[in-house]
Amino acid sequence: MDRAPQNAPHNLPHTAQLSGTQLFLLAHRLSDVVNGVRIRLAKRWNFAPQTIAYQGYGSTGWVRVLGRVLLTKKPTPGSQAEHAARNGTQNIRGWRAFTSVPLQFTGVEITIGDVVTRVKADRGGLIDTVVDVRLSPGWHTAVLRADGTEPVETLIQVIDAEAKFGIVSDIDDTVMVTALPRPFLALWNTFVLSERARMATPGMAVLLDRLTIEHPEAPVIYLSTGPWNAAPTLARFLSRNMYPAGALLLTDWGLTHDRWFRSGQEHKHTNLERLAKEFPDMRWLLIGDNGQHDEEIYNGFAQEYGDKVAAIAIRQLSVSESVLAGGHSEDGDHTTSVVPWIYSTDGAGMAKQLKALDLL
Numbered sequence: 001m002d003r004a005p006q007n008a009p010h011n012l013p014h015t016a017q018l019s020g021t022q023l024f025l026l027a028h029r030l031s032d033v034v035n036g037v038r039i040r041l042a043k044r045w046n047f048a049p050q051t052i053a054y055q056g057y058g059s060t061g062w063v064r065v066l067g068r069v070l071l072t073k074k075p076t077p078g079s080q081a082e083h084a085a086r087n088g089t090q091n092i093r094g095w096r097a098f099t100s101v102p103l104q105f106t107g108v109e110i111t112i113g114d115v116v117t118r119v120k121a122d123r124g125g126l127i128d129t130v131v132d133v134r135l136s137p138g139w140h141t142a143v144l145r146a147d148g149t150e151p152v153e154t155l156i157q158v159i160d161a162e163a164k165f166g167i168v169s170d171i172d173d174t175v176m177v178t179a180l181p182r183p184f185l186a187l188w189n190t191f192v193l194s195e196r197a198r199m200a201t202p203g204m205a206v207l208l209d210r211l212t213i214e215h216p217e218a219p220v221i222y223l224s225t226g227p228w229n230a231a232p233t234l235a236r237f238l239s240r241n242m243y244p245a246g247a248l249l250l251t252d253w254g255l256t257h258d259r260w261f262r263s264g265q266e267h268k269h270t271n272l273e274r275l276a277k278e279f280p281d282m283r284w285l286l287i288g289d290n291g292q293h294d295e296e297i298y299n300g301f302a303q304e305y306g307d308k309v310a311a312i313a314i315r316q317l318s319v320s321e322s323v324l325a326g327g328h329s330e331d332g333d334h335t336t337s338v339v340p341w342i343y344s345t346d347g348a349g350m351a352k353q354l355k356a357l358d359l360l
Contacts, residue, residue, distance in 0.1 A: 047071040049103060051146040053154035054231055057219055057247045060135055063156045065110050067127040068228055069146040070100040111143040124252050126228060163217040165310060169287040170294055171224040174315050175204045175243060200241040203347025212244045214360055220246030223271055228252050265293050272301045276308045283310040291317045302339040311340040311357055313350050
């Protein structure tokens, strides 16, 4: 427990003497109360429990399964919205993704082949678990079913033990033009903009497609600080713009079990470290942009795991994008780096430099 400074006045009111730990626990209780109220209201408005399954990945001996349990407003049977949802042609305003309510600590059954596993969703309704299962390299199906919901299927990419090259890509301002760092634009893009108004970064879908053709066993991981609420929208965006299929590794805003706010930089670094340990023989192409902290994060990872990085590709924001984004990071001097760094404004420019590195 945190201790008050030794020279603190002894006549402070009791509330002022609450330690950081006590305030943190109080915030957790308040968060649980608020979520409980949201659940009651959602049920009153005929929201129904739903299991959302996200694409996972793994090796021939284990797989990482991702999903979420939510209370959501289902479209009216026979309506245009139901038809669009069934065919994946939705055009949803961003704020609608945040009307769902997470169901905390709900039991979830995961079936992969003849292996059945029971887990519990976390306080945000998220399922992120590893299942031990013997599978051949390639694509497999996992079935997730939370208590009181219909089962849903998702794909799991099992990576061949012989695969030596993989791709990790940021999303915002890397494969999708968003100008995200500026707070107002972040709110606009996340909550207001319709999903079909989002633009793909020129040449990036072609670049990633060429990379997967050149390296057919390479996994593609989309690593972003975006919220899990946006996962279905992002998945549709990637599919609609012909990006290769790959697992989404997102995060959530707000309280965690040990801190007030989730750190986007820590989220990225932690998952990069995890991938390095999960696939010790893999060398990764790290793709990001210079509008946030990708250079800093990738540089730190390369210094620690240089033998696991094939190259770092940074998309440079245009002048207008840089203004909208509130500036950009400085292109660092990487002449002494053991890892190749490339910079370009689009996928075509990156492709030329990756070809020179014999990666394409």
